[in-house]
Amino acid sequence: MSETDGALSLRTRYVGWARMRRVLSATLAYAILAAVAIVLLAPAAWMLSTSLKGLRQLYQEPTAWIPRPIEWRNYPVALLEKGRFDVYFRNTLFIALANVVGQVASSALVAYAFGRLHWPGRDALFMVCISTMMLPGQVTMIPIFVMFTKIGWMDTFLPLIVPGFFGVPFFIFLLRQLFLGVPIEFDEAAIVDGASSWRILWSIVLPLAKPALASCAIFSFVWHWNDFLHPLLYLRSRERHTLQLGLMTFQRAAGPEWQYLMAASVLVMLPLLALFFLAQRWFIQGISFSGLKG
Numbered sequence: 001m002s003e004t005d006g007a008l009s010l011r012t013r014y015v016g017w018a019r020m021r022r023v024l025s026a027t028l029a030y031a032i033l034a035a036v037a038i039v040l041l042a043p044a045a046w047m048l049s050t051s052l053k054g055l056r057q058l059y060q061e062p063t064a065w066i067p068r069p070i071e072w073r074n075y076p077v078a079l080l081e082k083g084r085f086d087v088y089f090r091n092t093l094f095i096a097l098a099n100v101v102g103q104v105a106s107s108a109l110v111a112y113a114f115g116r117l118h119w120p121g122r123d124a125l126f127m128v129c130i131s132t133m134m135l136p137g138q139v140t141m142i143p144i145f146v147m148f149t150k151i152g153w154m155d156t157f158l159p160l161i162v163p164g165f166f167g168v169p170f171f172i173f174l175l176r177q178l179f180l181g182v183p184i185e186f187d188e189a190a191i192v193d194g195a196s197s198w199r200i201l202w203s204i205v206l207p208l209a210k211p212a213l214a215s216c217a218i219f220s221f222v223w224h225w226n227d228f229l230h231p232l233l234y235l236r237s238r239e240r241h242t243l244q245l246g247l248m249t250f251q252r253a254a255g256p257e258w259q260y261l262m263a264a265s266v267l268v269m270l271p272l273l274a275l276f277f278l279a280q281r282w283f284i285q286g287i288s289f290s291g292l293k294g
Contacts, residue, residue: 088246107171115179
């Protein structure tokens, strides 16, 4: 065998080993991800399985993951007979959408002022704004509760909605990062054409920030859809309860009938799953464009 043939043989063998190593690495990575996914999805699968069982199947040994027979009636019974989930859903949707509008709009305005406008003390005030992210919510919870009590906002939706119209530090930071990446030449060209700061924000900056705005909207909706503590603090009347408070009340009323509680929990979770699958592209783009990649 010539030296050339020997070198080609070694190169072919090296390429084969490298390809096999990549395949083994990818297989191991997918196996680990699949195992983690199974562990994370197991509670959701158990919840779905329990929601379709009859009362006798709940305490059956060994536990059956696939109910036989499947009790589809648990869902209408849970919604229409065991609880007032139509009212809870309407209240939660109103609070979540109001906060989405308020938080995204106010945060975009503040982020534009911090990222595109020049004024004395801008950077120092931005650092103060961002530093509030390090304050735990428990620190400000009692003073805010006392304030809302004194102004007569208890048992109303106002304490859950109005604060959202004053900006969210995390959203301000997220949007400011994106606004800083927009070329300043766009602003200069618009100013030459006679555009004001409001016109630049509305016609140039915000259209370029749609993915980041969508990410902020998704964050806000999920936070307030799942919020339990703040409605528990401020809402007293049953007709003003949110879904999370409704589930707590339902748990006390349902007793050992866990199938109805699981059916209600599945229905509460479905809008978030639908939102994730419909908006995941916007969410990923918003995080990437804002410079928050890993």
